[in-house]
Amino acid sequence: MTPFKNLGLNDDLLLGIESLGFKTPTPIQELVIPAALESDSDLIALAHTGTGKTAAFGLPLLQLIDIDRKGVQALILCPTRELCVQVAGDLVNYAAHAHQYKVVAVYGGAPIGDQIRQLKPAPHIVVATPGRLVDLINRGVLKLDSVSRVVLDEADEMLNMGFKESLDTILATVTTEHTTWLFSATMSNEVRHITRNYMSNPRELSSGGRNQTNVNIEHVYYLCHANDRYAALKRVVDATPGIVGLIFCRTKAETREVAEQMIRDGYDSGALHGDLTQEDRDRAMTRFREGNLQLLIATDVAARGIxxxxxTHVINYGLPDDPEIYTHRSGRTGRAGRTGVSITIITPKMEERIRQLERQTKANFKRLPIPTGDEVCEKQLFHIVQSIHDIEVQHDVIEPFMAKIYEALNDLTKEELIMRFASVEFNRFLSYYQNAPDINIQPKGGRRDGAGERGRGTSGYSRLFVNIGEMDGVTKKEFIKLLTQKFSIPSAAVGRIDISRSFLHFDIDGAYVDKVRQSLLQITVNKRKVRVDDASDRRSGGGGGDAEGGARRERPRTSSPRGKGDYGKKKW
Structure with a gap:
């Protein structure tokens, strides 16, 4: 690997990146930096996210700035506010021992008046999101007639977000002779349009094949029934102590529901989607970046620029429609030379899509069995043991208390003491996953461990029939609230819920069957008496449950499959 000092960078920039801990350049940096310094040719750089693209264009860009020349000399376009702020901050850090370059970031979601003031006098470098930049151009407060270099960072993402018209406007506004550097993880037709219309004989540099995923990322998938997806997600997370995960959902509603459920289930998690205010988005990102959130559940659009x-892990709560989206998702892990894991949770009918993704992204997907309850407990136990082994003891602080500690624990043997310390946290997982069923897809004709006879849930669970359904305006979310909030049933005691047009079936821990029966019989729905029967006494077709150690497994839906308003509103 070529050291940074052999790439043609000035000593002051070398000192800056050395102080940041940069040792050797990444493949894309090794390709781009000398090419950008040696020639004024347009460049196309294809590289996955997280491979050091900001330094690849930022370092040569800073070196080529004429500190004494007035006017904006370089323009960097980014798809999101978060990336815009990050790139501007990185440039300032790279130049910490160099000239005092003026770098200004302009983006939506922030007061435009403050940004206009920062643009006077004109900075050397402007980092911008397309929408806000067009606004500033239209207001006449930002002149681009002195720009000599334009950088399109994550060009494919900008186009995916609908910025094509804004990019056309901006690039047409830069009328001076200039060099364009385009960086992208994929080469779509839209990106090719930009290269044809706004670049001249560009030189293409690539640290990997087009649309290919990062070689530092392991790709695995888990197969489960649709009703077990949330249970599978929890199993995967619980079997991976120390995970720092980004979980992708397809819609804002699904993102909200999964995040709310995980928070209720005790995970340090947050949501990132389009319905949040910018302040809420910034707060969630700050907590995630600082390690105060273990899991961030996001939509593709909201996660762009992260x-x-x-x-450590990207989790796809279902497959995206486009292989390019998968490439971007998985590229959020395995960054800066680290390794990462991209996990996908799918149902059997989606397995063929995995084969297609393998062909399109050249990634090798490995199917893994969903961890059993015992496997989760074992992983957590040895994580606890390792944590105890590695913990830093503050001897001076704890020493004054040791005499009383010895006295309190004097009746325990060494073996008993070790077991009790390990059990402090382990008992929580053991209690939760005890007798938890295997939720892996079984071969045809096979049966799930823990499944009972028709009309029964998992071991210790009963399956009940209730004569209310979608026509009464009942949703899974509302029914769970009725059981847990009005009847004071623990959420862990509620199992699978299947709602039909005029009735529903649900699994309930046997210890609460009588209480639930009596409580339901005391209410009316739309002036109609509620009737409760054992589902095994009815020809329901509702079958074996999939209880997750008694915990709820299905994410609640906010509306029935036929849409809101199709049936009457329930009144408990």
């Missing part, structure tokens, strides 16, 4: 280097 650059958190310590993400």
């Amino acid at each position: 650059d958190v280097s310590n993400i």
